[in-house]
Amino acid sequence: SAVISQKPSRDICQRGTSLTIQCQVDSQVTMMFWYRQQPGQSLTLIATANQGSEATYESGFVIDKFPISRPNLTFSTLTVSNMSPEDSSIYLCSVADRNTGELFFGEGSRLTVL
Amino acid sequence: GNSVTQMEGPVTLSEEAFLTINCTYTATGYPSLFWYVQYPGEGLQLLLKATKADDKGSNKGFEATYRKETTSFHLEKGSVQVSDSAVYFCALSWANGNQFYFGTGTSLTVIP
Numbered sequence: 335s336a337v338i339s340q341k342p343s344r345d346i347c348q349r350g351t352s353l354t355i356q357c358q359v360d361s362q363v364t365m366m367f368w369y370r371q372q373p374g375q376s377l378t379l380i381a382t383a384n385q386g387s388e389a390t391y392e393s394g395f396v397i398d399k400f401p402i403s404r405p406n407l408t409f410s411t412l413t414v415s416n417m418s419p420e421d422s423s424i425y426l427c428s429v430a431d432r433n434t435g436e437l438f439f440g441e442g443s444r445l446t447v448l
Numbered sequence: 449g450n451s452v453t454q455m456e457g458p459v460t461l462s463e464e465a466f467l468t469i470n471c472t473y474t475a476t477g478y479p480s481l482f483w484y485v486q487y488p489g490e491g492l493q494l495l496l497k498a499t500k501a502d503d504k505g506s507n508k509g510f511e512a513t514y515r516k517e518t519t520s521f522h523l524e525k526g527s528v529q530v531s532d533s534a535v536y537f538c539a540l541s542w543a544n545g546n547q548f549y550f551g552t553g554t555s556l557t558v559i560p
Contacts, residue, residue: 340491365546376537376552377492426491430548435480435499435541437548439491 336361336429340440347417347447354413355443357427362407364432368400371424371442380425383410417447450475454538454551461528461558469523469554471512471538479540481505481514481521486535486553495523495536528558 337360347353357366368380380400381389389402403411414421427440455470473481483495483505496505498514498521505512510525521538538551 367548377550379548382546430541430546434497436482436494436497437484437492437539437541439484439493441491 336363336431336438338427338429338438338440340427340443342443343441344444345446347445349418349447351417352413352415353417353445354411355425355427357410357412357440359408359429363429364407365430366404366410367428367430367437368402368410368412369426369428369439371426373422377426380412414445417445419447421445422447450479450540450542450547450549452538452540452549452551454536455554456552458555458557461556463530463558463560464527465558467523467525467528467532467556469536469538469556471521471523471551473519473521473538473540473549475519475540475542478516479542481512482539482541483510483512483521483523484537484539484550486537488534492537528556530558530560532556533558 339358341356366383369377379392380395381391383389383402383404385404401413424442424444426442451474480499482497484492485495486492496507498505501516503514512521512523535553535555537553541548
């Protein structure tokens with residue numbers, strides 16, 4: 335299993351500003367995943383963060399809006415840039431157990447953009 | 449392609465009632481199947497899983513059986529409690545978890 339810590343757990347932000355979410359894992363992992371969960375909806379994968387290479391973004395998500403860093407095997411950040419109210423969501427960091435295929439999640443970062 | 453379809457909510461039940469949340473999937477081959485639960489204000493937690501046909505996953509009184517013939521993984525519990533109030537997500541995965549597909553989630557509220 336993996337224990338994942340995310341910061342901040344929640345924040346209220348002003349339109350046009352940017353916020354960086356941090357994700358710390360208690361073990362070394364190759365891939366880390368960033369998901370978005372909009373109010374009342376399911377999870378949407380934003381990007382996959384690999385250590386030592388550029389993140390891979392899903393359709394509809396771009397690096398300029400959601401830059402990701404992956405400086406080592408236990409840490410990643412996701413920045414939500416130039417925020418608008420439509421970015422109000424829960425952002426979730428996750429890692430996969432390669433042996434079981436299970437996905438582990440952080441507690442999530444709940445962003446509200448005014 | 450791969451997809452997961454689950455019963456739309458919200459679902460409201462009285463305590464000790466029987467729960468079924470339907471989940472069907474579309475995939476080629478044999479993916480792993482999961483149910484995740486999200487309690488209010490928290491992240492997602494694995495509830496149970498099954499990795500091959502006819503496997504039954506179980507945890508906390510919840511059960512789900514991997515049915516290849518009907519491509520289903522319905523979640524059941526014989527007697528729900530107020531503490532089971534949460535959103536439940538059905539999911540499938542490939543490639544050791546590197547490809548995950550989630551259903552839309554089903555909100556369950558259990559009233560005393």
